[in-house]
Amino acid sequence: MKTLAEFKASLKSEQPDSGLCVQLKSLWFDGKGNWHKAHAQVDDQTDRESAWVHAYLHRKEGDIWNADYWYSRARQTRPNMSLDDEWEQLVKYFLDRAKA
Template sequence: MTVGELLAELRNAKPDFVPFQPYVCGMPTADVPTGHDDPMLRAAIHVYFGDQNGAHDQLQPLEAMPEASYLHGIIHRREGDFWNANYWFRQARSIARQIGIDPEDLTERVQASPDPDNLLADDLLAEWKSLVDLRLRQLG
């Protein structure tokens, strides 16, 4: 599976949902399509749809994985908990290097933009895609 295939699947599941605006939280866990075996991928899907609680539930048993720490940082950034987001990103520096993104810089941009523009939303989605692409490659 590729990131593009996953995104097409997610768009078909919830075609009216616009993901990845900062602070978009709250899609109920029951509404999130999670037909994937990998808990990290399921957590990423919950994050995509703004279901922070569902993502947290998936990530808790994965705390030793740097990919999970990175995703945990994304959750806290979306909640506006910037210090905590950066804590988790520091736990996942190896992942940030692998995907070529500075998550703390993105966090700073979100914090400085109470009304985010499309470029920032695109960069946040690109970050999510890069993390998911890495995980899909790891899974083979």
């Protein structure tokens, strides 16, 4: 999977592509509307990039204090954009990383 459009199209599948990194799997489950499964993907991860996805998920949940904690762990600032825009930004970031 190389593009945002391909990633979005994959949301019609029953399961995420097995080759996706944990962050993209989390975003895939979130894209399917399964917040809890998305959260479970990154909940036990300790890297900064998983913390960034974790932050987004808590922002989506409405738990801003917890989201800000995770943004801090990710060395990111809570963005001033819609949740949909942030989701797309994250997907594009991780797809680009997978290409590198």
